[in-house]
Amino acid sequence: MANVKLIGLWYSPFSKRVEWALKIKGVEYEYIEDDLQNKSSLLLQSNPIHKAVPVLIHNGKPLCESCVILEYIDETFEGPSILPKDPYDRALARFWAKFFEDKGLAIRKSIFFKGDEQEKAKEEVYEMLKVLDNELKDKKFFVGDKFGFVDIIANAAALWLGVLEEVSGVVLVTKENYRNFCGWRDEYCTQNKEYLPSREELLAHYQVYIQRVVASK
Numbered sequence: 635m636a637n638v639k640l641i642g643l644w645y646s647p648f649s650k651r652v653e654w655a656l657k658i659k660g661v662e663y664e665y666i667e668d669d670l671q672n673k674s675s676l677l678l679q680s681n682p683i684h685k686a687v688p689v690l691i692h693n694g695k696p697l698c699e700s701c702v703i704l705e706y707i708d709e710t711f712e713g714p715s716i717l718p719k720d721p722y723d724r725a726l727a728r729f730w731a732k733f734f735e736d737k738g739l740a741i742r743k744s745i746f747f748k749g750d751e752q753e754k755a756k757e758e759v760y761e762m763l764k765v766l767d768n769e770l771k772d773k774k775f776f777v778g779d780k781f782g783f784v785d786i787i788a789n790a791a792a793l794w795l796g797v798l799e800e801v802s803g804v805v806l807v808t809k810e811n812y813r814n815f816c817g818w819r820d821e822y823c824t825q826n827k828e829y830l831p832s833r834e835e836l837l838a839h840y841q842v843y844i845q846r847v848v849a850s851k
Contacts, residue, residue, distance in 0.1 A: 638663040639691040641677050643670065644831060645839045647790035648700040649688040654786050654829045655704045659713035701731050704783060717783045727777045730784040734791065737762045741790075744806060745798045746847060759806050766791070767815040774818060785822075792822040793830055801840045 640656065640663050642649030656663050668677050668687055680689045680696035690697045690706070697703050708716040718724050740762070743755035769776070776784035796819070799806055809816045823830065 641689040651700045655707045659711040727783045767812040770814040
């Protein structure tokens with residue numbers, strides 16, 4: 635019986651971050667797919683506060699929140715480092731990780747909301763993209779010279795954002811406005827295919843999700 639378990643959702647960027655880190659470290663684990671419409675007792679017991687995935691269970695002890703779990707995996711298991719060794723670079727990595735996490739709500743509102751709230755969220759997303767476009771003008775990794783913590787956290791911006799744009803018809807990213815970001819995104823999705831779900835499968839999933847959201851309003 636595996637002493638490492640991961641409760642997740644195949645279409646969740648947060649779950650995929652944790653899977654990615656476990657694979658980088660070469661950790662054997664049991665993956666448990668959950669269902670947001672019918673949450674398992676294991677998920678509710680393991681994460682009673684947020685009742686959300688991902689949850690990592692190591693030696694019977696649960697941990698929640700993908701960024702927290704990534705740091706735990708890096709500190710606990712042998713293998714290639716995920717966070718930089720240098721203290722300044724580690725702090726910088728945490729800064730950029732928080733930057734991505736803080737923009738999640740604005741991205742969701744810009745896709746799923748309407749009216750003034752959507753427009754306000756779009757402006758915040760445009761500002762985020764401008765910052766990222768500038769940051770990526772002369773490098774392919776966010777911190778240092780190799781793939782790491784922030785790059786894993788950036789998976790939602792690299793793949794899921796474009797999928798949500800396509801299924802919703804809301805256009806946020808254009809090559810004309812964010813050339814560096816688009817170049818980074820294309821290379822990211824090509825280079826890291828083995829750690830990402832199929833774009834076609836994500837599109838199919840979120841098309842159904844969008845229809846369900848529209849029907850409920």
